[in-house]
Amino acid sequence: MRPENQSGEQTRSFIEQARRAQIVRAAVETIAELGFAKSSFVRIAGRAGISPGLISYHFAGKDELIAQVAADIGAAMNEAIEERAAGARSYLDALRAMIRGLVLFCAEHRTEMYALREIAENAPASGGAAVDRNVSVDQLAGLLREGQEHGEFRAFDPHLMAVTLNAALEAAPRELYSRPETDAGRYAEELAETFALAVRRTGRGRRRHG
Amino acid sequence: MRPENQSGEQTRSFIEQARRAQIVRAAVETIAELGFAKSSFVRIAGRAGISPGLISYHFAGKDELIAQVAADIGAAMNEAIEERAAGARSYLDALRAMIRGLVLFCAEHRTEMYALREIAENAPASGGAAVDRNVSVDQLAGLLREGQEHGEFRAFDPHLMAVTLNAALEAAPRELYSRPETDAGRYAEELAETFALAVRRTGRGRRRHG
DNA sequence: ACCTGAACACCGTTCAAGT
DNA sequence: ACCTGAACACCGTTCAAGT
Secondary structure: OOOOOOOOOOOOOHHHHHHHHHHHHHHHHHHHHHOOOOOOHHHHHHHHOOOHHHHHHHOOOHHHHHHHHHHHHHHHHHHHHHHHHOOOOOHHHHHHHHHHHHHHHHHHOHHHHHHHHHHHHHOOOOOOHHHHHHHHHHHHHHHHHHHHHOOOEOOOOHHHHHHHHHHHHHHHHHHHHHOOOOOHHHHHHHHHHHHHHHHEOOOOOOOOOO | OOOOOOOOOOOOOHHHHHHHHHHHHHHHHHHHHHOOOOOOHHHHHHHHOOOHHHHHHHOOOHHHHHHHHHHHHHHHHHHHHHHHHOOOOOHHHHHHHHHHHHHHHHHHOHHHHHHHHHHHHHOOOOOOHHHHHHHHHHHHHHHHHHHHHOOOEOOOOHHHHHHHHHHHHHHHHHHHHHOOOOOHHHHHHHHHHHHHHHHEOOOOOOOOOO
16 A cells, blocks of 8 residues: 555655655666666665565556656756746747757756656656646647747747647757767757747748847 | 578568568557557467467567567558659658658558557657668658758758658657547648748848858 | 565566477 | 477566564
8 A cells, every 4th residue: 555645745754755766766877777678676676775565665656657757857857948948038039048958958968868768768658758748748839829929930830830849859869869979059059940940930021120 | 499580581481471460460450459568479469369489489579570560550651651752843842742741641540550659659669760760860861961952952950950850750640649630631731831941941041140 | 654575467588399 | 390388587566564
């Protein structure tokens, strides 16, 4: 019988929080070192110095553990992105800043990205990809829609463009890992330019600066 | 001891080819019906009316079986795409035709796409995603580079644009499945327009300060 | 409440044995 | 060569038992 909780963190005891954090940390290290396939509960528990059964006690299942690992890393990514987008003077600048922020974050945290990539490659469903993707896509769609309402962007479908942009962003860690020689700064600029051209009002004889 | 072969299909006997095809078919049906997680060798073999050991006899491992399933479906996709791109009068038209072709193919083969998506979500590495992706990316990069050399496209990095486009294309089956109400024709047009704007020469003359 | 570790059901793979 | 099916090593999860 494991502790019940839906999403409230208040219901978790101090020990439980500490154990979960310890297990998540051990999982990240194990995945990064041995790869996802070899990261069994026995190995993760061994690294943490606890019994395998204790992992099942604190997590509903392997899915929840992996989801927590992905969520922790994803939260750091979002923080880095939003930090950069905050100072933007226009929606186009915000879009560019977000794209740059993500690509550069990936370049600066390659080891964490390796664990995340292992999860994405071997258990993306457990990694909360489906859930987090929709959150991310909806956020992007909101930004794009606002940019349209302010007359900065052309009349595309915000949701479909967000899906497309999200896919392009998710490809970044994969690309940076599989081609370590890639210049992250240039990648960031290329990607920012690509979507800037895709979303902006076509300037052919239309408006100039506001 | 299973039959050895590297990639040549000539070395495979008639029976082996038939068995492999039978097993692949059973795997596709099992994955589509029960999902990837429940598609064990025992269940696939049961559907095919054979022994589980026979699967290991004909395939080097589960990875190879899943890779074959993904490859068969992927081949059908590529065929549909290239068929459409063949009649294009320009590189921009070819790009648009490929994008439309893929999105519409996904819309017309949702059940096969379901199995492919199950694989992509649960075992993309086994699904040959890494290998096939590079092939596909290289092909796209080649097309983009040619378009640049013929003066149709602007001066982006062909490889990075191909990675981005490939990511956007791979998001299509996912999106069409998770939102069945999506108008595939409109999705195809939106995506084609997005990348047409991203790759074409900007009409405003040259870019400022390189 | 927290934790252990053996037991359990299941998995992919192997292999002696059949034809 | 082709195929079977029990045996094997391993997995995530459960649970009686300890504190």
